[in-house]
Amino acid sequence: MDLESIWNGFLEKIKNQLSDISYETWFSETKLISLDNGVAKVLVPSHVHKKNLKEHYIDLIDEKFTECTGTNFQFEFYIEEELETEIIVNTDEIGVPSNNFETNLDSKYQFNNFVIGNSNKFAATSALAVAEQPGNMYNPLFIYGSSGLGKTHLMQAIGNFILSNDKKMKVLYIPCDKFVSDFVEICRKNATENNTEATKQFKNKYRDIDVLIIDDIHNLVGATSAQQEFFNTFNELYNNKKQIIISSDRSPEDIKKLEERLKTRFNWGLQVDIQPPEFELRMNIINKKIEMQELENKFPEEVKEYIASNCVGDIRKLEGAITRVYAYATIMNGSAITVDLAIEALKDFFVQTIVAKNKIDQVIQIVSENYNISPEDLKSKKKTNNIAIPRQIAMYICRIYLEENLTKIGIEFGGKNHTTVMHAVDKIKNEILKDEALNNEIQKLINKIH
Ligand code: ADP
Ligand code: MG
Secondary structure, eight states: OOHHHHHHHHHHHHHHHSOHHHHHHHTTTOEEEEEETTEEEEEOSOHHHHHHIIIIIHHHHHHHHHHHHSSOOEEEEEOGGGOOSOOOOOGGGOOOHHHHSOOOOOTTOOGGGSOOOTTTHHHHHHHHHHHHSTTTSOSSEEEEOSTTSSHHHHHHHHHHHHHHHOTTOOEEEEEHHHHHHHHHHHHHHHHHHOOHHHHHHHHHHHHSOSEEEEEOGGGGTTOHHHHHHHHHHHHHHHHTTOEEEEEESSOGGGOTTSOHHHHHHHTTSEEEEOOOOOHHHHHHHHHHHHHHTTOGGGSOHHHHHHHHHHOOSOHHHHHHHHHHHHHIIIIIIOOOOOHHHHHHHTTTTTHHHHHTOOHHHHHHHHHHHHTTOOHHHHHSOOOSHHHHHHHHHHHHIIIIISOOOHHHHHHHTTSOOHHHHHHHHHHHHHHHHHOHHHHHHHHHHHHHOO
16 A cells, blocks of 8 residues: 555544544645654644644544554654655555455455344344454354355454454455365375475464354365364364354254264354345345445335345345346336336246245135136236126235235236235225125135145
8 A cells, every 4th residue: 555545544534533624724734755664754734733733633643543554653743844855665564464364355245234134133143243252252153044145244244343343363264165175285285296385384374363254164065184174273273262153054963964073063152043034124135235326216115025025035136136127227228117127127037936936826826716717817907897806805815814015916916006906905805894705705715725
């Protein structure tokens, strides 16, 4: 980093601490001119600045500059005339140890963009506890759950949080398959080239750290010697009270062919699972994602509900759906985003969820059979009574009995508006109060749903 960007980063921090007027007066015209031998030289506009910064602001300056650079510097202030000699810039002085250490962390994964709901609350809270007290809370922390539910996000957020608190911490994130392939490569080198130095380096890389984050540990299965190496690494880190964070697509008990002694160790700490997100969490995640892309105003509520209703088990897919709808709207026709457009944009994307369908579909089957009409007719726009009434009954059952969301029902019934569904439900609600035969008939239909 050059002097100017270091100083700008520092000024940003100072700005947050002071009133606009103080900042403008004392800091806006300052400039860092060198960092050398533990001394930071700063150019200021006048003697008054010099005196005031030295006498009144030096503690704040020390504190914030150390935050930026990880190093304590002695400050000297100069005005232009005082600078006679050439200035030697030595940026090696700036100690940000974590920069030299390859963490593999991606800074996009943070706690503040991880949306919390019932299905991931326990995991998120435990993760934050570990992030605040690495090595002292739960060791190891074992996070498990299906693909796309946020395991990698959460464990990287722990790493980023730890680093933001203490830049000197050595945090290493590693996908398990990378650990395995690196290890295999080392063994090969050892065998063919008799390169024991490489083995030593490998061991050091994983053992001389403060926090090990190892992702998708189920990939350790089948790699016997790598399991042995991981076992040794684990023991060494654990005995030295270093934090270990592990993720997997299933619980340790369910990872077949994982050595018992490893399973035992995974039980020493805390195991937390992440469940598929509930509807409300899916909505909140969609809101967060579109807010991050500054698209809040472009996505109407019904479209968000459509996506949330159809994307049930995977947050990665939820993100994909948003991107796709937006891309479709901009590239294909530049038009406003509506439910119809979303249905069109996502029709192939949702294929899998549609095949694996759902109680609403079952209701459509049962009701159309009962009234001797085709499911297609039931989902059509036809308004004749022999079709419209069964359709209303089916919608009523979906709403009252299955407690499905109005938008979702509308979509499953051939892309109807949620208000249409609401009217149908209200209508049948009123009718059954007057018509006992209808009430009984609906009960019979409900009994057929498994
Ligand atoms: P996993 O590792 O469990 O397969 P990831 O952590 O890779 O899942 O998550 C998939 C995507 O979904 C990532 O882009 C991640 O940022 C996002 N994601 C997952 N859970 C959340 C959440 N609760 N809030 C915001 N984004 C999330
Ligand atoms: Mg992952």
